[in-house]
Amino acid sequence: MVIGITCYPSAGGSGIIATELGIQLAARGHQVHFISYAMPFRLAEFKTNLMYHAVETTAYPLFKYPPYTLTLAAKMAEVSRNFNLDILHVHYAIPHAACAFLAKQLLNGDAKQPKIITTLHGTDITLVGSDPSYYEITRFSINASDGLSAVSKYLANETKEVFKLEQDIRVVYNFFDENRFKPHSKQCMKSEFAAEGEALITHVSNFRPVKRTLDVIDIFEKISAEVPAKLLLIGEGPDTILTRRQVNKKGLGDKVIFLGNQSRVEAVLPCSDLFLLPSEEESFGLAALEALACGVPVIGTQGTGLVEVIDDYKNGFLLPVGDTTSMARAAISLLKDPLRLADFKKDAARISYDRFNSQKIISDYESYYEDVLNG
Numbered sequence: 001m002v003i004g005i006t007c008y009p010s011a012g013g014s015g016i017i018a019t020e021l022g023i024q025l026a027a028r029g030h031q032v033h034f035i036s037y038a039m040p041f042r043l044a045e046f047k048t049n050l051m052y053h054a055v056e057t058t059a060y061p062l063f064k065y066p067p068y069t070l071t072l073a074a075k076m077a078e079v080s081r082n083f084n085l086d087i088l089h090v091h092y093a094i095p096h097a098a099c100a101f102l103a104k105q106l107l108n109g110d111a112k113q114p115k116i117i118t119t120l121h122g123t124d125i126t127l128v129g130s131d132p133s134y135y136e137i138t139r140f141s142i143n144a145s146d147g148l149s150a151v152s153k154y155l156a157n158e159t160k161e162v163f164k165l166e167q168d169i170r171v172v173y174n175f176f177d178e179n180r181f182k183p184h185s186k187q188c189m190k191s192e193f194a195a196e197g198e199a200l201i202t203h204v205s206n207f208r209p210v211k212r213t214l215d216v217i218d219i220f221e222k223i224s225a226e227v228p229a230k231l232l233l234i235g236e237g238p239d240t241i242l243t244r245r246q247v248n249k250k251g252l253g254d255k256v257i258f259l260g261n262q263s264r265v266e267a268v269l270p271c272s273d274l275f276l277l278p279s280e281e282e283s284f285g286l287a288a289l290e291a292l293a294c295g296v297p298v299i300g301t302q303g304t305g306l307v308e309v310i311d312d313y314k315n316g317f318l319l320p321v322g323d324t325t326s327m328a329r330a331a332i333s334l335l336k337d338p339l340r341l342a343d344f345k346k347d348a349a350r351i352s353y354d355r356f357n358s359q360k361i362i363s364d365y366e367s368y369y370e371d372v373l374n375g
């Protein structure tokens with residue numbers, strides 16, 4: 001198949017999944033074309049069957065907001081024409097589903113037009129798509145897609161409810177590359193971050209308010225009062241400054257390490273003992289899955305898509321949003337019980353592999369592509 005992929009090229013989960021999907025599809029012999037304003041975050045090197053098409057949006061004094069959506073739609077149509085795309089798979093509805101619709105209009109009358117598949121990732125629906133100013137255009141463009149997928153049942157249900165959709169939504173879960181995300185990586189050196197006998201606790205996110213990074217600090221403060229520990233914070237975003245201030249305010253500066261954005265989190269995750277993701281909203285929680293795959297139990301939140309990723313009391317704990325006391329209590333009890341912690345770690349790697357290994361999920365995407373192509 002010849003597949004075009006559009007995503008945000010930045011460090012967020014939707015861009016990461018789109019990139020990993022493209023890499024794996026190319027490895028299976030499909031021809032993959034990335035169309036975006038920058039080279040996707042995890043697409044560092046040249047790979048067979050993979051091409052990247054940059055979208056350029058010329059600045060002009062009259063344009064207060066350079067019209068990226070228009071140049072993206074034009075580039076989608078151009079790539080589709082030049083390479084005979086079978087599928088144009090866009091990740092994150094806003095604005096990509098609308099651009100894909102427009103691209104298809106541009107191809108109207110051509111002998112071949114690609115089928116449009118939109119994958120919903122979460123905040124495109126739960127936050128942005130339900131904002132009144134985006135609501136109608138999002139509803140229209142996802143309805144106009146030939147295929148619609150969501151990364152969890154939770155998100156599929158949420159989308160149907162918010163947009164009152166009748167169209168089918170295929171659930172295709174997120175995945176991880178089992179050759180990179182695995183426990184006991186030899187490259188991982190816990191001693192770089194924590195002293196002998198200290199627990200290493202990790203959080204990875206884009207530090208947006210929805211991730212509740214202040215809760216991460218709160219939970220860690222409570223844990224470190226009872227168990228010697230270090231906290232590793234990976235990622236950057238609008239709440240980074242607030243989080244740093246909180247760390248200093250609580251006098252935790254010598255226990256918290258900020259690593260910024262890292263393209264190879266798999267080099268650090270396997271030496272962690274516990275992962276914290278106390279998000280307010282999470283359609284799936286790719287960061288949690290990558291931690292589990294590396295054998296790290298996760299503390300997450302109830303009432304979010306994390307319930308489809310974490311097995312409560314088996315490879316992590318699911319607790320109410322904002323209940324940092326219960327989260328810390330669960331963490332402390334696990335860290336103080338090495339045998340139970342070892343069982344949780346084993347189950348984290350085993351269960352996540354069984355459900356979300358890349359070979360399984362890439363095949364799910366391939367069969368969805370076939371279904372959409374066959375109408």
Ligand code: GMT
Pocket residue numbers: 011012013014015017092121122123151174206208210281282283284285286287305
């Ligand atoms: O909002 C973010 O955290 C980033 C966002 C994205 O689209 O880049 O993440 C969403 O998509 C990820 C990949 O499918 C999911 O794992 C995240 O759960 C989801 N984020 C939220 O729902 C908050």
